[in-house]
Amino acid sequence: MIRLLMSGFDCLSLLLKRSCSARSLRLGSRAFAPGLAMLITFAATAVPRVLAGDASSQVRHWAFETPSEPPVPEVRNQRWARNPVDRFVLARLEGAGLVPSPQADRRTLLRRLSHTLRGLPPTQTELDRFLSDGSPEAWSRQVDSYLMSAQYGERWGRHWLDAARFADTKGYVYSDREETRFVHSYLYRDWVVQALNRDMPYDRFLKLQLAADQLDTSREDLAALGFLTLGRRFLGVAHDIIDDRIDTVTRATQGLTVSCARCHDHKFDPIPIQDYYSLYGVFAASYEKLTPLDPSRESDPKLKEFFATLRQKETKLQETFERRRNEAGERFRRQVGMYLEAVLEVEKLPTEEFYEIRLDEELNPVIVRQWHAYLQRRFQTADPVFLPWRELSRIGPSDFNSSAASLLQSMRSAADQPAHPTVISALLRTNLVSMKDVARVYSDLLLEVRQKWIDTVAKATNGPTPGSLPERFSDPLEESLREVLYGSDSPARVPGGSINEIEWFFGESVRVELAKLYKDIEAHLINSPGAAPFVVGLEDRASAPKPRVFKRGNPASRGDEVPRQFLEVIAGEKRKPFSKGSGRAELAEVIATPSNPLTARVMVNRIWMHHFGQALVATPSDFGLRADAPSHPELLDWLAVRFMREGWSMKAIHRLILNSAAWMQRSDALPGLEAQALRVDPENRLLWRANRQRMDFEAMRDALLAATGELELSQGGRSVSLFDAPYSKRRSLYGYVDRQFVPGVLRVFDMANPDMHSPKRAQTTVPQQALFFMNNRFIHERSQAAAAHCDSRNLDAGIDALYRQTLLRRPTSEERVAASEFLLTAPPPAPPPYRPPGAETWTYGWGSLATNKQAVRKFHLLPHFNGDAWQGGEKWPDSVLGWAQLTAMGGHAGNDLDHAVIRRWTAPAAGTYRVTGELSHEHKQGDGIRAYVIQGQAGLLKDWAVHNRKQETGIAEVRLEKGEALDFVVDFGGGLAYDDFKWAPVIEVLPVAEPVQGSGSVGAEMKKPVSRWDAKECFAGPSENRLALGPWAQLAQVLLLSNEFLFVD
Template sequence: MSKLLFSHSRFSVWIPLSLCLLFAVATSAARAETDSAQAEFFEKSIRPLLLKHCAECHGDKKQEMGLRFDNGSFIKGNEDYPEMVVTETPDDSRLMQVIIYSDSDIQMPPAGKMSDEEIGLIRHWIANGAYWPETEMQSGPKLGGPYDFAKLREEHWAYRPVDNPAPPEVAHAERVKTSVDNFVIKKLEDEGLMLSPAADKRTLIRRLKFDLLGLPPTYEEVQAFEQNESPEAYAELVEEYLAAPGYGQRWGRHWLDVARYADTKGYVFTAEPRYGFSYTYRDYVIEAFNSDKPYDQFLIEQLAADALELEEPKKELAAMGFLTLGRRFRNNKHDIIDDRIDVVTRGLMGMTVGCARCHDHKYDPIPTEDYYSLYGVFDSCHEPDEPDLPVIGEPLDQVAHEQYKTELARLADELHKFEQEEVRKLEHEVRHHVVAYLLKNITGGADVPAEYASAYEKHEPRGSLINRWNDYLKKQDPSHPIWEAWMTLSKLKPEELQQKSADEIKQLLQAGSSNPVITASLSNRNITSMYDVALAYGEVFRQTEASWREQQDKSTGLADASRESLRQELYGAGTPFDLNYDQWKGEFDRAVRNQQRNHISKQDKLRATSPGAPPRAMVLLDNAKPTEPVVFVRGVAGRRGDQVPRQFFKILEGEDRQPFSQGSGRLELAKKIASADNPLTARVFVNRVWMLHFGNGIVRTPSDFGARSDPPTHPELLDHLAAQFVANGWSVKNLHRLIVNSATYRQSGEPNAEARAIDPENRLLWRMPRRRLEFEAMRDAMLAAADKLDSKHGGTGVDLETSNRRTVYGFVNRNNFPTLFRVFDVASPDVSTPKRPQTTVPQQAL
């Protein structure tokens, strides 16, 4: 009895100890992921703000008030300002008080208040703990270079060329199923450990089907597999699942995390918030995985399909949604380009290039010049308007397509009539208010005195038309009948004008060379300044425009020759108002543009929501002339530094790198990334696939292979997988075969106290790690178990609350991302997410 009690007591003690250990490990991992996210937010959003607004007076050379904002020492405050940052109540922070200008004595920055968005970022940063790298809390950071590129290529594992080590010999050769096992078993044997026994068939089929298809096996499938005694039964199951359509839906969803996929743009003011054809990218990705498109080609198409020779209907163009489906950042071009640089470099190569936007990367060999080389690539491109996006297939519903065409034609006609009417009104309005442009000519574009500006109080002069009038008047011959009086009087000094204007006008009348309507108008007005001359001219042009509008027969000019010559100044070729239709539309004021935008939004919404809209590709196209980029000093676009060429990274390309020469350089960039010689691309991808099978990557920082990355637990295995991946034609399915057929993958997940004591985090893979089911697989599994899962493929996004389709086809709304998604750690569509965070909350066990 005492022995049983003792045994029970040990068991009772072991449970809480085990739970504590598991909690500690989980907490440590979660903290690492949280710190990584905070570090990224800090480097991309907070440090640039502080450098931009604060470092000049609170930096390494000058510390007003005893505070430095180029390192974290200010967070703790000083004797005079002890509560600079209060994380519990951010608005009590002294920092917040001075930047929101609530203190009338101290307002920072003194040159002008930060924008509401910038203040919001600072508040968010403080509320989330005011993260600052620990190494910089006392002294200013060493912001990057100079870098010893050659030394770093030799020393840092990720920059070395991919090796292809031979699988090592192992004592337990009978356990080896694929070459993966040689590397894993060798590490285990070195520590006196071994793989766990193989999992039972029921566990294996469930593991495999969830991993490859994201669905549970049916009862019949389990029974058939358990009863199949063939040694090839498991391998045949692998092939069956890799060939199933659900494979692309499962692994396509993983890729969409990296691509920060969404069906909406984020906040875009009054514009249509939906992407009309985002679904074509999602469907392209799913099809690419199902067809086992070579990964290098997959990457090239996502960056530069528009530069490839494609067969009609050029469906591969949809791949470019990888670049174009990011957030719109209130249409801030610099942030949009930064987002594209991030998804390309961090998503595809594990390089945190975004950290070099404001300064040289502090940890990795990425000078800020390299960031702006890529900035130049993407700044040399543009997105066509939605009506001009290339059609890449037939409509999904022909009946709906006919209805769509009819409605689209009606909306287009409605827009055209609106624009025609507004152009007509604008043409009359500006010709009615020539006086405004003549007055602006006198002031050089500056404000006109109020007593004269009242002459055009209902009209807002257009800047481009002011310039056209200025250029026009500069080119006039002094003897021009209409402008002779203007030229003559404008030559008089202001103090002479009142005394001499009458005589000058009298001489013009006597000479008879000037337009009599103009001279008569000037004669009847007391001229004290050129403003009065402008009023006289303006009144003549106003009357002329009114006469022309009243005349029914427009086939001939005005009957009065003097008036007709004035009309020609309003309508003739080469005159300031000689604009084509599109130019007139470009002169619409804000109110009219808003109405125009509403009309356009109706068409955009129809394209985005109608099942009859033909599928289009959301492409990016090269500009006619590429940008020659310059460095933005401290990331501020207005502070332009040295010019840099558009080229690849020095750490990867070496000293002999050459600038891109083909258009924007996107295709050249894509080929550099997708090259077998690139040491990062294959490593990053095989590591990500490994992570999705085992819960953690061989490198546990899948989006960062730089100096702050975790070193690989099995570096030889990582290189072996990468080399085999490339050698097998960049085949993703072959990579799966190599992994899931291994004994390492097929082993049991049962605990082992002795092994845990040696390797508590299971980094050596002595058992199969337990993994949490993602939200998509959980939802799809419940529908499949209830026999309610809709197996339809492709098409526009659906409402998951009312649809039984697979979760990958759900409409993803950045502006209203469901709380349920956040609770279950669905990847945020705002940023590339190679690895989803894992939050430990009780609800997730339900």
């Protein structure tokens, strides 16, 4: 059996036979058994697939077959079924000897409906109206009402953003040269919400996210490209960025893990490595481009200054890039010999994944690989210039010296493939010992042509009768050599594209210079108040080389060319390569087409999962060979066909599911039947009851704000911080998502990881969740807000109001008694610990400045207070935040420019303020410190460089709105040494102007301060994160953290 199984794999066959021999088994230990089992398993599974040849033509997997509409099954309990969905569910239940649970009560159903469609609890008014409507159409009307709600798109947009790995930041980047935030990332989020609210057909929804720039559509739809462009940046490594896009597109839309074929054929699914690089070529043929959504706004007078500054920054970048590009091109031409020799060992060079600090004159591996690709193209077309190189490279090293001359002589006389005579002659004049000698001959020829071209251009430029510059040599032989260095596809040229893509063509100094100029543009777009909206879009390259397979995933080891095309397992053996530009538009068409067997199935499976708490296919982003079979395969296909027939309308599928009896079941079984159901179907895969679900974090937070009447329902716009006091009351969808610094509370509550596509969220239960509800200030504030709606003078009425507000019902008699006893006997809250007046206006943190020093780029709180100072941790310097420290009198700058210390003052009211203070640096050693005062969005007010001296830091007047911040920022002068300082600014509010008595001048202003915030006197440690809650607020907290509130039944 083994010999037959392993036919064609002699080595593995021999290993198996010897491992399974009687002597080996007799001598083997227990530790040997697991390894032998793994070996046999591999032989029994992987090898037959390889022996089968083309895997995609052998595998007949249900997910790869086009769905056809199955007949709706007959069932015994026909009265239970409300629509065809129920018949499919009931058929499985009856086949297993189970019965469905009864319909849930109307209050439970409305709450469930509101949460599944809007992510919010119903209002008391909605509940009362629904309960009083006894008409048969009441339920369907309510479903339609919630589907038409603006909040529907927000809830289901959040589901899609998980799949799209949406975030507002790029992840870890070199922040000294790259903006960490994406430009106007919120536009993609808002586009998704609006598209869902409009019930955009799902096929159109996908096409726009893959190729909006190539389709006939409005400019607003360009925001859809954020699906591709707003992924993690991977420090600018293009191969990883493209891999992330392939992974996101194929798992989100096809339910296939195509990225597993990056280094080798997929281990389980029929996806060869060639198909991966076909898709790689599609995405590599486009580059990122910042695109205005509405170019007409350039004529808006209010934006005149914004666009003038933007054009100035863009011009500076473009001029610098063209200058550096031309310098690099000339350098690469001059170094042609070095690069031709390096091509011979291209596989030994590092790729972009290995960041190197490289000087301009050093060998650039990117240019070597560009030369290598260029030569491969020339070899394929039998280009006369490089035909000798191609033929000589085929001679083995031992025969090279003896065979090279005769080969060249035969090529000189060949008529069918004429080689370049100048090249042949130069090679014959040289004793060729190896390919390095060939490279040197080519180098000499090309350098000679280069110098002649320089002289020709100089003569035309500086001659007595200057005319138009020459464009080519008149001699075709000379021109063909010149084209190697100066042609449009010359490997000595730096191509166009985004900064992220072309930075590797330059040395470190130029790379940083260009990146900082681009960062300055991004920062201007992001930080400018009222800036015109720009999207991070895509544009096809004018010409893109054919993709090549990376052997073992290594970009330095490239194999055969592959066409840009879709997966063979889906598109079939007769698939046609993409022919229009990058192929993104054609990719979108082949994904969003009824003939694709996966697209509709994957999406209806996701919709089902979010409504029922479990999917028909348990792995929603993996429909491959290792996926579990659907729990209801006929239902999945029926829904997929219905989805496409309904014009890819997601709302139509929602209506179908939400009007089904299966969805309207109770979450418990009929008395006496639950034990049997749990025995037959413990995981409820057959849906004999509804699944009770805990709210995800966003729904939980929104429900808390809705219950207290504080939720703001404004839609769209820039993302806001959810975790900085004073807490935003907007929906959680609009929270700022920072890939690098995801707040701990989001991880505790299983928020989707924004670094990658997330198929479904985990649901964990950990102690930190309970601690959050008990101790977090946000929860305490919501408890106080809920209690504020109760009439504490009327015990029964207050308890009734609190229960209806939080749980949408009146308390039971037992609950009323318990609540009354608690409210009458609970002790008053303990007073908060003493803090100096005004301490609440000061916060202490660290961060960095924008490149132009006009704004604080990111403010992080210093996490530890030791009784005298705020710093990074218990030990100082801290292992992470280093020397960063703030005290009552001053502090110490951080270890680098990304860790400046920031003393932030937040205005308690709108008004005009004055700042006074003295900045002191008291060391001769070192190079001193730099200090800045920055006003919120307005930017830099003043800055100073101080070394071994004192400096007055006054600002006579500054107008601040309530909640606006003044940041007092300190970093070092240039090196880390002797960077402690003293600076305790004083802020005073100035009164409204009044005449000065006896001054003899009407209208003279009086500048006497009326309120004062001294940084030294107000300095304090952390405030109590917990609020002192009174009895009513404590009761509200108990209700808000109850299972009845946090779970959807």
